[in-house]
Amino acid sequence: MTIIDIARLSGVSKSTVSRVLSGAGNVSQEARDKVMAAVQESGFRRNDLARSLRSGRTGMIGLLIPDIANPFWADVARGAQDAADAEDISLLIFNSDWDPERERRHLQALTQSRVDAAIVNPVRDGLDDFLRFQIPLVLIGSSAERFPQLPSVGSDISQGVSIGLDRIVAAGLGMPALLVGDAERTARERFVAAVRAVGEAEGWPLDEMRLEDGQYTVEGGRAAMERLLKAGPPRVVFAANDLMALGALQAIRAAGLRCPEEVALLGFDGIPAAEVSTPALTTVGKPSREIGRQAFKLLNRKVTGQAEAPRLSLPCTLIERETLPRIDHPRAVGTG
Amino acid sequence: MTIIDIARLSGVSKSTVSRVLSGAGNVSQEARDKVMAAVQESGFRRNDLARSLRSGRTGMIGLLIPDIANPFWADVARGAQDAADAEDISLLIFNSDWDPERERRHLQALTQSRVDAAIVNPVRDGLDDFLRFQIPLVLIGSSAERFPQLPSVGSDISQGVSIGLDRIVAAGLGMPALLVGDAERTARERFVAAVRAVGEAEGWPLDEMRLEDGQYTVEGGRAAMERLLKAGPPRVVFAANDLMALGALQAIRAAGLRCPEEVALLGFDGIPAAEVSTPALTTVGKPSREIGRQAFKLLNRKVTGQAEAPRLSLPCTLIERETLPRIDHPRAVGTG
DNA sequence: AAACATCATGGGAAGGTTCCCACGAGGCAT
């Protein structure tokens, strides 16, 4: 069943059928009706492969992320999908698992399937591979900053740290102890750098803050918090991610301390599990869904040949829950 | 850059280039080497669109699920992706949001992009729409049972309830109170039916169990548990899903009761958040990733024209954590 | 009334690959 069959059925030429189906102009209402009737009756569906081959556009974009089963990335994917859906574009999703070899393979698969563009969270350091594939690209995630020449969308860690620290200031508990993750991850240094910068403005030099390292897991957070407690409980803790914050919370309660009355806690990420802890974790949420949405929009602007694609840093938001004391007369907690 | 260019560059015909690139036989080593060299040098990538158009196979399959941001479905997607990846097949993923209209639209998009097959969690009741799209289909999720004539993969709720109830029996705490979700969801009646069947075998008639309904959320679970507590705390509670179980846990602790010493709790689902509650939730885990994996394998067997595709029910597994008392000499807790 | 736009339509080429068939060369059995 092809448009030629539809043409025969409706008594017009295949060109006219094509015009009707693609919504192009210059078709009489009569012809349009006849074609639509034939399509309806026969159940015909245009073959997008042939369409793409000829037109050079597939209406598909690739999404290459570390792991769709990770809630942050799943949410990014959802944002991209929502935006794509509104423009009738389909998403081809791949997982790199932080493995350069898999990334390379999937990038190649993306070029071969002729996606119009791709959104990727880069794993490897070499830029060459990205540029060789001549697809329009938008980078996402923290590692994107290693490629300043490519457009990207990420979360504004500095701003997130800033609103977090502001909130701690507002709570009036003094300087927080810091709980940070593996040294390998770029996320760690970004967080620390942001705390240094923002802290100085607040009159809290980084050197004077207690800082504990740990594995980027619940268990790692618990262990790090235990070390912190042993050396004397801090009044308030700022964790670089929610997983560790959740572990810290367990350690705090295991030590018989009340949160937030005795030890207050602030997380960073906004993962779903932080909603259901007891007490529920107050945290700085990353705009994961918005990252996906904006990445798509950037891409689409690029594909349709609009203005130069920039580097976007989206604001984090404070998710007020129960591990920081309430503020009766909240001082302004900025978003910028 | 096409295979014709490669043919010219390497001094063979386009047919030979095609044979080399598609891994078909009957090519001399010499020709193969020349072609590969030319490909390497030019950076040529075969156009999969043209390939698909001619061959009739796209190497893509569709995945239509309610919501990729939901951890269960994300995990299903991951399983399908892993299996697909091993066979160099790409996944086109769509979210239906439990909306029949969106489902219809995406199903149509899938047919138009000529995916080789599709895995779908059906929303609507009408079967017609599924059969009209003449793609090989595998259904997943609990609603699949409404379409007995189509192959499907799901979790074995009866078996899951069975191992859960067995575990409660083993704990020696007597008959559990039940916490179940919205009446609308098929999940609810399946759970209740399974408890009735298994309970009878254990000598626990459903009629004698306390049963509390609630919204399918943390808040709903908390409220339902509060009602239960008000009428006198049950010794052990079996919740039909983890979200409600987590809410119930909060209610238990808010009432000043210890879990599992005073009120023990068993969940159902295996969501990530259940790992980090305090105490960590003991629950019956659904084989989400395996569902995705098996769904793909079934599909692939179907596409390659192998034996008739069956209806698969995959076993749930008990995830032993902290909300049920430990068993020192565990009696056999079956998996079947 | 003539010249010119504008519009609806149709036919052919093109997009890049795979499939089918034909061909010649070489190996083996007759």
Add this chain to the structure above:
DNA sequence: ATGCCTCGTGGGAACCTTCCCATGATGTTT
């Protein structure tokens, strides 16, 4: 030496659409 089978190879058709250009009809301007 002849016939036959296998193997490697090449050329043309086919897959289904969109794009480009030509055609004729209708409407508008001078």
